[in-house]
Amino acid sequence: MDIYLPIANLSVNALVIIGLGGLVGLLSGMFGVGGGFLTTPLLIFYGIPPTVAAASAASQVTGASVSGVYAHLQRNGVDFRMGGVMVAGGVIGSIAGAWLFRLLQESGQIDTVIAMLYVILLGGIGALMARDAIVSIRATRTGVPLKVRKRRHHPLVASLPFRWRFYRSGLYISPLAPLLLGFVTGILTVILGVGGGFIMVPAMLYLLGMTTQVVVGTSLFQILFVTMAATMVHATTTKAVDIVLAALLLIGSVTGAQFGARLAQKIKPDYLRLLLAAMVLLVAIRMALGLGWRPDEIYTVTIS
Numbered sequence: 001m002d003i004y005l006p007i008a009n010l011s012v013n014a015l016v017i018i019g020l021g022g023l024v025g026l027l028s029g030m031f032g033v034g035g036g037f038l039t040t041p042l043l044i045f046y047g048i049p050p051t052v053a054a055a056s057a058a059s060q061v062t063g064a065s066v067s068g069v070y071a072h073l074q075r076n077g078v079d080f081r082m083g084g085v086m087v088a089g090g091v092i093g094s095i096a097g098a099w100l101f102r103l104l105q106e107s108g109q110i111d112t113v114i115a116m117l118y119v120i121l122l123g124g125i126g127a128l129m130a131r132d133a134i135v136s137i138r139a140t141r142t143g144v145p146l147k148v149r150k151r152r153h154h155p156l157v158a159s160l161p162f163r164w165r166f167y168r169s170g171l172y173i174s175p176l177a178p179l180l181l182g183f184v185t186g187i188l189t190v191i192l193g194v195g196g197g198f199i200m201v202p203a204m205l206y207l208l209g210m211t212t213q214v215v216v217g218t219s220l221f222q223i224l225f226v227t228m229a230a231t232m233v234h235a236t237t238t239k240a241v242d243i244v245l246a247a248l249l250l251i252g253s254v255t256g257a258q259f260g261a262r263l264a265q266k267i268k269p270d271y272l273r274l275l276l277a278a279m280v281l282l283v284a285i286r287m288a289l290g291l292g293w294r295p296d297e298i299y300t301v302t303i304s
Contacts, residue, residue, distance in 0.1 A: 007242035008052045014248055020046065021252025026259055039249065040192060041118055041283050044290075048245070050111045051101075054192055055240035056249070059231040069220045077217035079168035082210070085175045086182035086200075086218070090226030093186020098233040101190055112291070117192060119288045121199070126280035128202075133274035157207060169210040169218070177208060182222060189230040 003014040024039050043053035069078070104110040160174030181203055188199065200219045204210045210218070235241045 003244065003248075005048075005052075005242050005245050007056075007240060008048055008245060010047070012046070012048075012245075016046065017245065017248040018252040021249035022256035023252075024249070025253030025256025037118075037122065037192070038279070038283060040114070041122075041287055043245075044115075045286065050114045051105065051240045052242050052245070054114060054190075055231075055234040056242045056245045058189055058227045058234065059241055059243070059246040069217065069224050073217070075217070077214050078221050079166055079210070079214045079218045080221070081164070082166045082169050082171075082178055082214075083218045083221040085178045086185070086222040087225045089179040089182025090186035090189070090222055091229045093183035094190050094226060094229045094233050095186075096183070097187035097190030097230070098237045100187065101234075102237060104191075114192060115287050115291050117188075119284050119291065121188075121192075122280050122284035122287070125199070125202075126277050126284055130274060130277035130281065133271075133277055137271070137274065157209075166210075168214050169208070171209060173208065181207070182226070185222070186226050186230070189226050190233060 001014045002011045004011050020039070020042050024042070039057040040050070040053045043057065044050050048056075101110065104113050157173055157177045160176045162174050162176065163172055164175050165172050181200065185200055200222065201215055204215045204219060205212070231241060
C-alpha cells in the first residue's frame with residue numbers, strides 16, 4: 001500500500017514504515033530506550049532524506065515518551081526540579097540546534113554531518129555497552145562478583161558554583177551541570193532526531209551521580225518536552241517535519257512497544273544489553289559504509 005509523503009516528496013509503502021516503527025517500538029519496550037537513535041538511520045536506509053528523517057523522528061519520539069513518563073509518575077520516579085533545569089537547557093539547545101541545522105543545510109553538508117555524528121555516537125556507545133555487558137556476563141559465569149560502584153558526581157560537576165538541592169535525586173550540585181547536559185541533548189535532538197536518552201541516562205548516572213530510581217523517569221520527562229520543542233522548531237524553521245511519516249511511525253512504535261515489554265521479561269538483562277549493543281554497532285558500521293563506499297557509477301541517467 002503506497003502512500004505519498006508530502007515533505008519527503010516521495011511515495012513509500014505504508015506497511016514498511018509502520019513495520020520500521022514497530023521494530024523501533026519493540027526495541028523500546030525491550031531495552032527501555034526511546035528508539036530515536038535507530039529510527040533515523042533506518043529511515044535513511046529506506047531512502048528517506050536525512051533531513052526529513054531526523055525531523056520526523058523527533059516528533060515520533062515525543063508521542064512514544066508520553067506513556068513512559070506517565071508510568072514513572074505513578075511510581076514517583078521523576079525529579080521535577082532536575083527535569084525542569086534540563087528542559088530549560090534542552091529548549092535553548094533546540095534553538096541553537098535549529099540554527100546549526102539551517103547553517104549546515106545551506107552549506108549542503110547536513111546529510112554528511114548527520115551520518116558522521118551517528119557513526120561516532122553509536123559506535124562509541126555501542127562499544128561501551130558491549131564491554132559492560134560482556135564483563136557482567138563473564139562475572140556471572142565465573143561467580144566472581146563485580147565491584148559495586150560508589151554513587152557520586154564527577155569532580156568537574158562538584159567544582160561548579162551556585163549549588164542547589166535536588167531532593168528526589170539526592171544531590172547538592174550546581175544547576176549549571178544539568179543545564180549544560182540538557183543544552184547538548186537539545187542540539188542533538190534537532191540535528192539527529194533522537195530523544196537523547198542513550199546519552200542522557202549514562203551521563204545522569206556517571207556524571208551527575210543521580211539515584212537509579214529517578215534517572216529513567218527524569219530522562220523521559222526531559223525528552224518529552226525537548227522533542228516537543230525540537231518538533232516545533234523544525235516545523236517553523238527547517239519545515240522538514242513530515243506529519244504523515246511521523247504518524248505511520250507512531251502507529252507501529254506504540255504497537256511494537258507492547259510486545260517488546262513482554263519479550264523483555266523472558267530474556268536476562270545482561271544478554272538484552274549485549275543484543276542492543278550488537279544492533280547499535282551494526283547500524284554504526286552500516287552508516288560508516290554509506291559514508292565511505294563509492295558506487296561503480298556515481299551518476300546514472302535513466303530514460304523512461
